[in-house]
Amino acid sequence: MATSTHKLSAHQVSGPIGYLNGTFAELKDLHVSVLDRGFLYGDGCYEVIPAYSKKPFLLEPHLDRLVKNLAKIRIPLTHSLEEITGIISELLALSTSEFNYIYLQYTRGTYPTREHVFPAVIQPSLFAYAMPFTPPTLETSSRGLKAITAKDIRWDRCDIKSVSLLGNILLRQQSQDLNADETILLRDGYVTEASVSNVFIVKSETILTPPLSYQLLPGITRGLVIELAKEQGILCQETPITEAQLKDADEIWVTSSTKEIMPISTLNGENVGTFPKKPVWERLFKAYQARKNA
Ligand SMILES: Cc1ncc(COP(=O)(O)O)c(C=O)c1O
Secondary structure (H helix, E strand, O other), X not given: OOOOOEOOOHHHOOXXXXXXXXXXXXXXXXXXXXXXXXXXXXXXXXXXXXXXXXXXXXXXXXHHHHHHHHHHOOOOOOOOHHHHHHHHHHHHHHOOOOOEEEEEEEEXXXXXXXXXXXXXXXXXXXXXXXXXXXXXXXXXXXXXXXXXXXXXXXXXXXXXXXXXXXXXXXHHHHHHHOOOOEEEEEEOOEEEEEOXXXXXXXEOOEEEEOOOOOXXXXXXXXXXXXXXXXXXXXXXXXXXXXXXXHHOOOEEEEEEOOOEEEEEXXXXXXXXXXXXXXXXXXXXXXXXXXXXXX
C-alpha cells in the first residue's frame, strides 16, 4: 500500500511538480534508481491525462486503461484508484497553471540484479507529474498538421501503453526530419495509427477509423470522437483503412489527449482532400469543446 507522505505547499513551488513513491517535489529534485526496471528495460506503462481549469478530463477511462494495461503486463496495482486520484488532485493544486497534463507512470520497480524474468518480490514504482500545457484552439488547430506515412515497425502489442517507446520515437523523428508533425503508420498496406496519436479519415461525409486490435492504442480521445460522431448523427465506421483510402480522403485527423482532434493539412507533401475546408472536423471539434466545457 502506498503512502503519500512528503507534501509540498504551493508557495514552495517554482517549477513543474512531480510525485515519486510517496514524495511530492519539484521534478528536478526527484530521482529514480538506476536499477529501476523502467530505466533498464522500459518495463512499465503510463497515461497522459489532460486537465482543464485544474480538472482532469476523462479521468475514469484513463484510469481504467491504466488498470487494464498493468494487468496485461502483470504489474500489481499498489495504489487504490482513490489514492491515485488524490495524487493527481495534489499535483494539480500545486501547479501554477490552470491547464496541465498529468503524466502517470507505473514501472515494475527496483531490484538488486538485472534479469529479464520478473523478480518474485518487487515493489512497483509510481511516478507522476503535472505539466502546464496550452490546449489547442479553433484557430491553432485549423492550421492543421503536416504528416508523412511510414512503415509501422513496432511490436505486436501496441494496444499496451508501454513506456518502451523506441519504435514510436524513431517513427516520430522521421516526420521531424522532414519538417512534418506526425507520422501515420502503415502495416501491410493498412493504417494502424500514428506515432503519437490515432487516425481518422473522412470520405463522403462518413468518418472511418481503424478497428481496435493489438496493433493500435485504444485512445481515450478516439473513443470520445466515436461517441461524439454518433451524437452528431454522423456515420462513423471502425473499419480497416488502406493506404489508397488514406491518400484519397477528404479529411484526415489525428487524435490524442493533448492534441485533441487535429486535422492534417498535407500528407507526404501533398494537400489533403478538401483542406483547408474540413467541415466534418469543424463539427467534431466544436462538439469536443462543448464536452470539455460541460
Ligand atoms: C501511439 C499512440 N496512439 C494513440 C494515442 C492517443 O491516445 P489518447 O487519446 O488516449 O491520448 C497516443 C497518445 O499518446 C499514442 O501515443
